[in-house]
Amino acid sequence: MRINRCPPCRSFTPILTNFYNTIGASEHVKVIFVSSDNDHSSFEQYFGKMSYNAIPFGSKNVINQLNSLFKIQGIPTLVVLDAKTLNYITNDGRGDVAGTGDGTNESKAKSVVHKWKSTEAVPIEEAKLGGGGCAIS
Amino acid sequence: MAPKEELTIVSLLGSTLLSIGGEEVLTEEVMKDAEVVCLYFSASW
Numbered sequence: 001m002r003i004n005r006c007p008p009c010r011s012f013t014p015i016l017t018n019f020y021n022t023i024g025a026s027e028h029v030k031v032i033f034v035s036s037d038n039d040h041s042s043f044e045q046y047f048g049k050m051s052y053n054a055i056p057f058g059s060k061n062v063i064n065q066l067n068s069l070f071k072i073q074g075i076p077t078l079v080v081l082d083a084k085t086l087n088y089i090t091n092d093g094r095g096d097v098a099g100t101g102d103g104t105n106e107s108k109a110k111s112v113v114h115k116w117k118s119t120e121a122v123p124i125e126e127a128k129l130g131g132g133g134c135a136i137s
Numbered sequence: 138m139a140p141k142e143e144l145t146i147v148s149l150l151g152s153t154l155l156s157i158g159g160e161e162v163l164t165e166e167v168m169k170d171a172e173v174v175c176l177y178f179s180a181s182w
Contacts, residue, residue: 006179006180009179009180009181012179013179016175016177027172027173028170028171028172028173029171029172029173029174029175030167030168030171030173030174030175031174031175031177032150032154032174032175032176032177033177033179034176034177034178034179035179035180036178036179036180037180037181038180042180042181043181044159045181046179046180046181047155047157050157051157052157052177053154053155053156053157053162053167054154054155055150055151055154055155056151056153056154056155056161057155059151062150062151065149066149066150066176066178067178069149070176070178072178075178075179075180076177076178076179077177077178077179078175078176078177078178079175079176079178080173080174080175080176081173081174081175081176082172082173082174083146083168083171083172083173083174084172086144086145086146086149089173093175113173116173117172117173124144
């Protein structure tokens with residue numbers, strides 16, 4: 001998969017990392033990095049800036065399945081799911097998290113998570129999917 | 138018609154994840170107390 005240069009990823013990743021560091025543990029939120037990197041060293045360098053888990057670089061089948069299942073057309077995209085039911089909450093998690101500023105404001109970050117938790121999650125097959133930032137091919 | 142396969146956290150994410158230290162950890166262990174999971178689709182440049 002070829003990735004175009006993506007400034008939005010560069011600006012959003014530290015915000016998401018701050019957001020996760022601020023409320024991940026207290027609000028029982030997990031973030032999983034699904035990489036579209038082409039080579040292992042790029043993946044490792046990028047993942048080294050994150051504080052959450054990732055799909056292993058070599059798990060191409062899992063990554064391709066996730067890209068297909070959620071109809072990922074561009075990056076960065078943050079898909080939010082109910083962790084118990086795996087029902088879909090939103091694919092605009094990026095907009096929600098970016099709306100907190102730099103991700104370090106606990107009150108704003110908690111508000112986002114509470115909004116997600118109060119959203120009626122729907123089965124993935126019923127979700128309106130697609131969209132994203134920089135095109136991937 | 139074949140029954141629809143139930144989606145589980147392992148069928149969705151695989152059996153293992155990478156921790157920040159680079160070790161592989163069990164997906165079920167990572168997710169056991171989670172209420173919300175965010176899948177971050179991204180790449181370096």
